[in-house]
Amino acid sequence: MELTISNLRVMLDRRCVLDGVDAVLRPGRVTAILGPNGAGKSTLLKAMAALLVPGEGTVSLGTRAVAALDPRERARLIGYLPQEARVHWDLRVRDVVALGRVAHRSPFAAPSHADHAAIDAALRLTATADFAERGIATLSGGERARVLLARVLAGEPAWLLADEPLASLDPAHQLDLLDQLRAVAAVGRGVAVVLHDLLHAGRIADDVLLLQHGRVVAYGSTAQVLTAEMLGRVFDIAVRVSHDFDQRPVCVPIGRIGSSLP
Numbered sequence: 001m002e003l004t005i006s007n008l009r010v011m012l013d014r015r016c017v018l019d020g021v022d023a024v025l026r027p028g029r030v031t032a033i034l035g036p037n038g039a040g041k042s043t044l045l046k047a048m049a050a051l052l053v054p055g056e057g058t059v060s061l062g063t064r065a066v067a068a069l070d071p072r073e074r075a076r077l078i079g080y081l082p083q084e085a086r087v088h089w090d091l092r093v094r095d096v097v098a099l100g101r102v103a104h105r106s107p108f109a110a111p112s113h114a115d116h117a118a119i120d121a122a123l124r125l126t127a128t129a130d131f132a133e134r135g136i137a138t139l140s141g142g143e144r145a146r147v148l149l150a151r152v153l154a155g156e157p158a159w160l161l162a163d164e165p166l167a168s169l170d171p172a173h174q175l176d177l178l179d180q181l182r183a184v185a186a187v188g189r190g191v192a193v194v195l196h197d198l199l200h201a202g203r204i205a206d207d208v209l210l211l212q213h214g215r216v217v218a219y220g221s222t223a224q225v226l227t228a229e230m231l232g233r234v235f236d237i238a239v240r241v242s243h244d245f246d247q248r249p250v251c252v253p254i255g256r257i258g259s260s261l262p
């Protein structure tokens with residue numbers, strides 16, 4: 001199911017944070033959402049998950065507006081991983097991951113075989129099975145972030161929306177997470193991920209949506225959007241773009257435009 005964003009306009013505190021955003025995101029692909037601080041990336045992701053009400057415009061999954069979906073169905077279709085890895089109760093890790101399955105069964109039903117299988121698979125995929133019996137409050141920030149990803153993966157959503165999921169992870173787990181997002185897309189689901197790191201974006205994304213001042217400045221294949229000219233213009237930096245053996249762009253920021261530093 002395509003995720004279609006039509007003429008989305010969001011006002012926050014009387015400021016226009018998203019201004020006429022249009023894009024059709026395709027399943028089976030990883031779409032990276034990039035842009036400078038304050039460009040509106042997190043706001044766009046929240047609007048895509050129907051976590052905020054836009055002033056104008058719609059977000060649709062297939063032919064249906066996400067805001068009009070029954071909340072349980074929406075929770076099955078859209079998995080949202082927020083920027084902050086906060087958990088308010090010291091639940092057992094396995095129970096946190098199990099929360100990802102709540103929308104898959106009726107309110108008082110016991111977890112099914114399929115629920116347990118999805119929970120185990122998510123724990124395995126995120127390498128969190130070793131601490132499945134620990135309280136989540138006892139984990140490090142990066143461990144907790146992986147558990148929260150496991151919770152979303154356990155829900156097997158049609159679309160996974162992740163907001164800067166790499167922030168608290170070490171390099172090995174960052175690469176693991178990028179592989180996990182690719183694996184989700186490889187089975188035909190949709191993935192939209194907010195990223196800051198241009199190297200990671202070049203490595204993982206099929207498509208890139210570049211935002212600036214609440215507007216889409218470019219949306220297309222990674223090779224079309226991740227160019228030195230485009231990145232220089234939007235981020236105000238000089239970027240060296242080469243290509244790896246898969247012809248994926250490798251973007252290395254080398255300095256501020258106008259900076260006298262080398």
Ligand SMILES: Nc1ncnc2c1ncn2[C@@H]1O[C@H](COP(=O)(O)OP(=O)(O)OP(=O)(O)O)[C@@H](O)[C@H]1O
Binds near residue numbers: 017039044
């Ligand atoms: N609740 C709010 N009330 C008022 N303004 C807000 C609110 N949330 C976000 N904003 C403003 O909206 C703009 C876009 O915020 P958003 O968090 O979407 O940006 P972002 O592109 O994700 O930024 P970053 O890269 O810094 O995370 C910012 O200028 C921010 O200050």
